[in-house]
Amino acid sequence: MPDLDLADWQYDLGGVLIGKGTSVVLVETTGLGRPPVRDNDVDQPSMDGQWAGPDYWAARQVQFDAYIKIPGQPDACYDLVATLQAASDAAAVRLVGGQGMTLRIKRPGTPVKRLTGRMRKLDPEYAQVIHGKVPLDIEFVAHDPQFYADTETTTELPLGWLTGGGFAAPVRAPIHVQDGTVAADRPGWVTNNGDADAWPVIRVTGPCTNVTITHVASGRSLALPTLTLAAGRWVELDTRPGYRTVTWDNGGNASAYLSPGSRIDLFSLPPGTSEMRWTAFDNTNSARMRLTWRDAYIAL
Known part of the structure; x- marks a missing residue:
């Protein structure tokens, strides 16, 4: 399936379009800055301070504070939650070590970039679903924290x-060609x-x-x-x-x-x-x- 076209401030979460201009409104997105660090600092024995060991990047945790907004259509809200859940449920990803789904991101003035990982949380709140509004708590974990180009x-x-x-002139015998x-x-x-x-x-x-x-x-x-x-x-x-x-x-x-x-x-x-x-x-x-x-x- 071809990748979705993204406009500024939109995301492609496993083939589901969310963000600006969609039915999934994003209130806040975190985790797109510097990834967490796995440090190896060690306390210095009988001295103040620590010895700074090598720092390694940990998995990147991207969290979306969002809500579905489809006024007067609770059934459409349920369907959209199901679509988001299905995006992370593919056996080829969920049951295979090392495989992941894709999160594609578009920011103004920059090309689309992508992360690969797993959706670790999708929590809807249905208290207001009758009005066509469903708050969502979504967490996506990219085990490789680097951003990559959208195209190969x-x-x-x-x-x-x-x-x-x-050959370089002047050419003199014998001439050796690999056989x-x-x-x-x-x-x-x-x-x-x-x-x-x-x-x-x-x-x-x-x-x-x-x-x-x-x-x-x-x-x-x-x-x-x-x-x-x-x-x-x-x-x-x-x-x-x-x-x-x-x-x-x-x-x-x-x-x-x-x-x-x-x-x-x-x-x-x-x-x-x-x-x-x-x-x-x-x-x-x-x-x-x-x-x-x-x-x-x-x-x-």
Whole structure:
């Protein structure tokens, strides 16, 4: 189902439009600023004060103080509460670890941004429902507190046979061209237009073997030295928080192919433009690597 179009001060809560111009009036929204912190501060023994440990972001709790307003239509109020409840009741989200529903947010002068999480509270008060008014207490918990772009960015990098990207004049014999017995490599560029680290989903499609993916600036790499992909088959490396999996095209677990030194939990795209490079053995020049990510933001 396509995403809903949002106007300023509107929200898409799991496919239900709320906020300005809708039947769900928002009185106050909290939790969209700095996320809570999990601190590791420790009291200094036999001294005043504390030692400041590393701070980690906790889950972001977004709370809506709202009410349904459909004058003279209590049945429509009940139906709208049921629609909101159904948005959080999908078994594919509720019963699957790591899965979440989407909260999309539109503010004046900024593009739509989104959070992924779970609806943890939906409490209606029916005392005034006969008049077509139902106060709501809604809580949405985003386990990854960063805001993300509403649209995905995708780039595809093929393998190149020429090691240096071409010939440099003057050309002198012998000329060495890769024939599939040496790992080919192909540089490419990706851009995270946000101001926080973005997390790519990386798909490598065969035929190829011995795959290594490197983020050049940081030197971090993901190596699958024993992987062999037949033509048309692929593996997907999902670096997103809450996922961080390596899977086959049939849904099987391929994490055993990842080398012990590969840190999928650190393989992010920093703000700005980054060079990506991948190597593999491929004597057909038809293997491909595709990166898909959402630009990441600290704030709305």
